[in-house]
Amino acid sequence: MGLDQVRIVLVEPAGPMNVGSVARVMKNFGLNHLVLVNPQCDLLSIEAKHMAVHAQDVLESAVKVATLPEALQGCTRAIATTARVRDWKMPLEHPRLGLPWLLEEPTEPAALIFGREDRGLSNEELNYAQRFVRIPTSPSYTSLNLATAVAICCYELAQSVPLHSTDEEHRDYVPMSEFKPAPLDLVEAYYQQLESLLLQIGYLYPHTAASRMEKFRQIYNRVQLQDREVAMLRGVLRQVEWALGNDKDVTEGSGNSHT
Amino acid sequence: MGLDQVRIVLVEPAGPMNVGSVARVMKNFGLNHLVLVNPQCDLLSIEAKHMAVHAQDVLESAVKVATLPEALQGCTRAIATTARVRDWKMPLEHPRLGLPWLLEEPTEPAALIFGREDRGLSNEELNYAQRFVRIPTSPSYTSLNLATAVAICCYELAQSVPLHSTDEEHRDYVPMSEFKPAPLDLVEAYYQQLESLLLQIGYLYPHTAASRMEKFRQIYNRVQLQDREVAMLRGVLRQVEWALGNDKDVTEGSGNSHT
Structure with a gap:
C-alpha cells in the first residue's frame, strides 16, 4: 500500500483554507485519505476548494468523524505531531527518523495526527498515539502553520519510499551524482581546436600556448561540460574559423585536426 | 552566518497570502532575508500580514527589486527551484542533496530562487543560478503551492545545520535514540514486586509463576519503561497491596522486598 495506507487526521481544524491546502499537499506527495475530527469549518467551502486546486477529490472523499478514536479505527500505528517540549515527557522524534515507522507494516492502515491551529493536541489526544513527532523550528x-506542518510531514513520508516504485516521472529526475559529463577525449578535442584557433589568430604564441591553455582548461574542467555543450562550443569555434576564412582548410583537407 | 546568509528570492509572486506564508515559514526555520523581484501584489497587504502572523518583521524588511540580477547582487551562490523535467536539461538535485551547498561558504550571501505561482521561472531566469533543485512530487x-515549496526548502536547509549550534530550545528535544529507559534493576524490582503480589492474590502459582511472568516481562520490556513510569506502576502495586491489607507487612518489616 505504501503512502496510500497513511491517513492524515486533523483534529478540530478551524481554517477552511488550511484544510484545502492540506488536501493539495497530500495529493502532491501521494496521500489520499483525509480524516477530520469534529471540524470547525466547512471542508467544502469556497476557500477550501480554492486552496485545494486540483485536489478536489481528496477534499470530497474526506471523512468527518466526531472523535479521535473513531478517526483511528482500523489503524495499528498512529503518530501524533506536537510542538510541545516543556510539559510532554514522551520521546519526541524528528520527522525524518520517526515517520517511516508508519509504513513498516505495509498492509495496515496507519494514522498521522495533527492538532488545532491554535493549541495543537491535548495530552489526552496525544495519548492515542504510540509515537510522537516534532518538526524542529527556530x-x-x-x-508552524497547520498546512505547513502537514506539508513537511507528507514530504518526509514520501522521501522514505523508494522513488522508482511509484513515480514514473522520476525517471526524468537527474541528480547531480548521476549527471554525466562529456567524455574527456571530446573535451580534449575542443581544447585542441581552441588552441589551434587561438594560435591562428595570434592570441597565443607557440612558446607560451601551453601555460595559457592551462587556464582555459581549468575553467572548462570545473564546469564539467556535457556532450551537447562541447558540441556547441566547438560549433562556435567552427563558426569563427569560417568567418576568418579558415573554413577553406576543410575543403583543402588540412582541417581534419579541427573537427 | 549559517541560515541567515541565505536570501529567499521570489520572482513575480502574485499572491499576497503566499508572500505572507513565505515570511512565516522563513522565520520558523531561521531565515530572515526575503527579496521580491517585481512583485505582482502588495507585500504589506492585509492578507500578507495575516498569513505572516508573527513574522511581520520578515515582511517589513523584505526588499523589492526590479530584476533577478539585482536580487542576486552580492551573492556568490544561487540555486533555482524548478518543477521542470521535460525541457530543462541541467542536473536537477533533490533538495536534501542540493541545498546544503548554499551554506558551504559561510561568509558569503547565497540565494534560493522561486518562480511564479503559475509558471515558475523562465529558462533565462534559471540560467542565473548555478544549481537547480526540484522537490519530487507524485x-x-x-x-506545489509556492509557500509549500519554500517551506520544504527552508525546512531542508535548516536540517542541514547542526541543531545545537543555533537553537537553545533543541536541548529539550528528545529523539527516540537518546530516550533513556529506566535502569534494568529498577524494572527488575517492579517485576519482583508484581510477581510477589500475583502470587499473594493467587493469580500465579509457584510452579508456573516463572513462565507466566515471562509474558509480563515481554510486554514491559518492549515498552522500554522510563523511571517515572516504573515508579508509577510500582505505586499501583503498593496501592493494591494496601487495599488488600498487605501494607501491614511493611510495618511488620517483612515488606522490604516489595519496595
Whole structure:
C-alpha cells in the first residue's frame, strides 16, 4: 500500500483554507485519505476548494468523524505531531527518523495526527498515539502553520519510499551524482581546436600556448561540460574559423585536426 | 552566518497570502532575508500580514527589486527551484542533496530562487543560478503551492545545520535514540514486586509463576519503561497491596522486598 495506507487526521481544524491546502499537499506527495475530527469549518467551502486546486477529490472523499478514536479505527500505528517540549515527557522524534515507522507494516492502515491551529493536541489526544513527532523550528518563531506542518510531514513520508516504485516521472529526475559529463577525449578535442584557433589568430604564441591553455582548461574542467555543450562550443569555434576564412582548410583537407 | 546568509528570492509572486506564508515559514526555520523581484501584489497587504502572523518583521524588511540580477547582487551562490523535467536539461538535485551547498561558504550571501505561482521561472531566469533543485512530487499532482515549496526548502536547509549550534530550545528535544529507559534493576524490582503480589492474590502459582511472568516481562520490556513510569506502576502495586491489607507487612518489616 505504501503512502496510500497513511491517513492524515486533523483534529478540530478551524481554517477552511488550511484544510484545502492540506488536501493539495497530500495529493502532491501521494496521500489520499483525509480524516477530520469534529471540524470547525466547512471542508467544502469556497476557500477550501480554492486552496485545494486540483485536489478536489481528496477534499470530497474526506471523512468527518466526531472523535479521535473513531478517526483511528482500523489503524495499528498512529503518530501524533506536537510542538510541545516543556510539559510532554514522551520521546519526541524528528520527522525524518520517526515517520517511516508508519509504513513498516505495509498492509495496515496507519494514522498521522495533527492538532488545532491554535493549541495543537491535548495530552489526552496525544495519548492515542504510540509515537510522537516534532518538526524542529527556530526558537524565534516555533509555531508552524497547520498546512505547513502537514506539508513537511507528507514530504518526509514520501522521501522514505523508494522513488522508482511509484513515480514514473522520476525517471526524468537527474541528480547531480548521476549527471554525466562529456567524455574527456571530446573535451580534449575542443581544447585542441581552441588552441589551434587561438594560435591562428595570434592570441597565443607557440612558446607560451601551453601555460595559457592551462587556464582555459581549468575553467572548462570545473564546469564539467556535457556532450551537447562541447558540441556547441566547438560549433562556435567552427563558426569563427569560417568567418576568418579558415573554413577553406576543410575543403583543402588540412582541417581534419579541427573537427 | 549559517541560515541567515541565505536570501529567499521570489520572482513575480502574485499572491499576497503566499508572500505572507513565505515570511512565516522563513522565520520558523531561521531565515530572515526575503527579496521580491517585481512583485505582482502588495507585500504589506492585509492578507500578507495575516498569513505572516508573527513574522511581520520578515515582511517589513523584505526588499523589492526590479530584476533577478539585482536580487542576486552580492551573492556568490544561487540555486533555482524548478518543477521542470521535460525541457530543462541541467542536473536537477533533490533538495536534501542540493541545498546544503548554499551554506558551504559561510561568509558569503547565497540565494534560493522561486518562480511564479503559475509558471515558475523562465529558462533565462534559471540560467542565473548555478544549481537547480526540484522537490519530487507524485505524478498525479506535481504542482506545489509556492509557500509549500519554500517551506520544504527552508525546512531542508535548516536540517542541514547542526541543531545545537543555533537553537537553545533543541536541548529539550528528545529523539527516540537518546530516550533513556529506566535502569534494568529498577524494572527488575517492579517485576519482583508484581510477581510477589500475583502470587499473594493467587493469580500465579509457584510452579508456573516463572513462565507466566515471562509474558509480563515481554510486554514491559518492549515498552522500554522510563523511571517515572516504573515508579508509577510500582505505586499501583503498593496501592493494591494496601487495599488488600498487605501494607501491614511493611510495618511488620517483612515488606522490604516489595519496595
